[in-house]
Amino acid sequence: xMTNSNDFPTGPLARYLLQIADDxxxxxxxxxxxxxxxxxxxEDIAFSSVAQDQVGxxxxxxxxxxxxxxADDPDQTAFNRPExxxxxxxxxxxxxxxxxxxxxxxxxxxxxxxxxYESLSxxxxxxxQSLAVKLQGEVKYHTFHADTWMKSLLQGxxxxxxxxxxxxxxxxxxxxxxxxxxxxxxxxxNEMGPNGHPWYPGEAALRLQWQEHALQSLQGWGVDVxxxxxxxxxxxxxxxxxxxxxxxxxxxxEMTAVFRLDPQAEW
Amino acid sequence: xxxxxxxxxxxxxxxNIPDGLTPDLLRYWEVLDQVPDPEIPVISVVDLxxxxxxxxxxNGAVQVILTPTFAGCPxxxxxxxxxxxxxxxxxxxxxxxxxxxxxPWTSERISEAGREKIRNFGLAPPPRRRPGCVGPDxxxxxxxxxxxxGSENTSMKSPFGPTLCRSLHxxxxxxxxxxxxxxx
Ligand SMILES: [Zn+2]
Numbered sequence: 059x060m061t062n063s064n065d066f067p068t069g070p071l072a073r074y075l076l077q078i079a080d081d082x083x084x085x086x087x088x089x090x091x092x093x094x095x096x097x098x099x100x101e102d103i104a105f106s107s108v109a110q111d112q113v114g115x116x117x118x119x120x121x122x123x124x125x126x127x128x129a130d131d132p133d134q135t136a137f138n139r140p141e142x143x144x145x146x147x148x149x150x151x152x153x154x155x156x157x158x159x160x161x162x163x164x165x166x167x168x169x170x171x172x173x174x175y176e177s178l179s180x181x182x183x184x185x186x187q188s189l190a191v192k193l194q195g196e197v198k199y200h201t202f203h204a205d206t207w208m209k210s211l212l213q214g215x216x217x218x219x220x221x222x223x224x225x226x227x228x229x230x231x232x233x234x235x236x237x238x239x240x241x242x243x244x245x246x247x248n249e250m251g252p253n254g255h256p257w258y259p260g261e262a263a264l265r266l267q268w269q270e271h272a273l274q275s276l277q278g279w280g281v282d283v284x285x286x287x288x289x290x291x292x293x294x295x296x297x298x299x300x301x302x303x304x305x306x307x308x309x310x311x312e313m314t315a316v317f318r319l320d321p322q323a324e325w
Numbered sequence: 326x327x328x329x330x331x332x333x334x335x336x337x338x339x340x341n342i343p344d345g346l347t348p349d350l351l352r353y354w355e356v357l358d359q360v361p362d363p364e365i366p367v368i369s370v371v372d373l374x375x376x377x378x379x380x381x382x383x384n385g386a387v388q389v390i391l392t393p394t395f396a397g398c399p400x401x402x403x404x405x406x407x408x409x410x411x412x413x414x415x416x417x418x419x420x421x422x423x424x425x426x427x428x429p430w431t432s433e434r435i436s437e438a439g440r441e442k443i444r445n446f447g448l449a450p451p452p453r454r455r456p457g458c459v460g461p462d463x464x465x466x467x468x469x470x471x472x473x474x475g476s477e478n479t480s481m482k483s484p485f486g487p488t489l490c491r492s493l494h495x496x497x498x499x500x501x502x503x504x505x506x507x508x509x
Contacts, residue, residue, distance in 0.1 A: 100483040100493065107485035114397025118426065185427060192429035195460040195509045196395060199484045202463050 070242030072127040079119035080146040086112030091154050111196050137317040141307050147297040149232040151306040158225035165204035166233035170268050172197050180257035212279040234293035237265035341371045341436040356415040363400040364488050368442045374434025386419035392430045395489040432508045443506050451508035461508045469505045471496035
């Protein structure tokens with residue numbers, strides 16, 4: 059049982075779900091920073107909507123963890139853990155940067171989430187199974203949006219193409235860090251889905267699936283990908299063990315400022 | 326002990342109230358059918374398909390199960406509160422409203438009556454899911470039917486509109502923008 063928010067919920071499944079929820083929470087907060095700043099009104103709305111979805115997804119998983127895994131209530135879990143108990147990855151922690159950076163991150167991140175939800179929809183737990191199917195539908199809009207803009211900027215002017223390519227290079231090592239291996243991963247690998255196959259392929263397999271899809275898309279959009287150079291990039295690791303980039307602490311301070319005024323308040 | 330319970334299985338033509346209800350349950354479903362969706366007030370939470378089960382216990386306590394359209398729907402708390410108040414006002418001695426994803430919402434859950442109301446509100450109702458299509462049918466969304474003139478000579482400007490449920494489109498025949506209730 060999780061008695062206070064300084065403890066992780068026990069069990070590999072709970073830990074895996076907490077990683078997804080923390081990623082979604084932090085990604086949602088970062089994307090919401092585009093509200094009022096988008097390069098055009100439609101993109102302002104798009105990033106705000108994606109952010110709203112992501113915080114909603116985080117909440118759905120925190121609620122599951124509370125109901126089924128003995129975790130604290132969602133507000134406590136989301137806003138009352140010290141930095142070293144957060145399990146999000148370095149990609150989602152980064153500031154929004156310019157639009158090219160945020161778009162490249164959105165594209166990398168939502169395709170990874172798509173793969174995680176696809177795999178989660180094969181889980182034997184019926185509540186998580188139907189939740190994963192539901193959330194997959196919402197993510198389809200995210201990946202569609204990201205693909206549309208990636209394609210149009212990569213095939214647009216010479217300047218937009220070069221800026222996107224430089225953003226992709228910047229994002230790549232952080233994106234690889236989304237697939238950091240984690241404590242308990244091996245236990246989850248042996249869990250069978252209703253069809254008799256393991257539902258969770260593990261982080262290395264997810265990374266391969268993700269990378270293959272990403273490289274194929276880039277080639278389809280006319281980007282001459284230097285696979286050798288990309289494969290030499292070192293992934294940014296640590297998030298799944300509670301070691302974070304320097305950008306998380308200030309974000310948590312900002313996110314939790316209101317909560318800390320009165321941790322028991324009913325909002 | 327539960328004495329009466331009714332779940333919505335399939336949307337039907339006259340609305341989303343299940344068939345063959347006892348008088349008590351029918352009354353409560355009819356009360357819920359008057360609770361408007363806050364974003365599109367012409368359609369009720371029942372027509373929208375977010376009421377998935379109503380149960381009356383032997384002490385008269387009512388339990389309602391709701392399921393959100395989008396997980397991040399900001400109107401959810403408001404709807405839980407409004408549903409509770411409407412049932413208390415209709416004489417339910419005790420009301421418990423729960424939100425779950427166990428019977429998740431898709432746009433296929435909107436009743437025929439609800440789709441008509443959405444159209445009259447000026448929004449294009451979500452396209453019906455084609456057989457074999459998994460998840461929202463984004464290809465159909467590329468040529469949404471204009472709610473003003475019925476033209477399919479349209480294009481999607483953005484999959485994200487003023488609320489999570491709506492996308493933005495342009496009709497080349499009316500030469501005007503319109504909004505679509507997104508398929509999910
Ligand atoms: Zn038209």
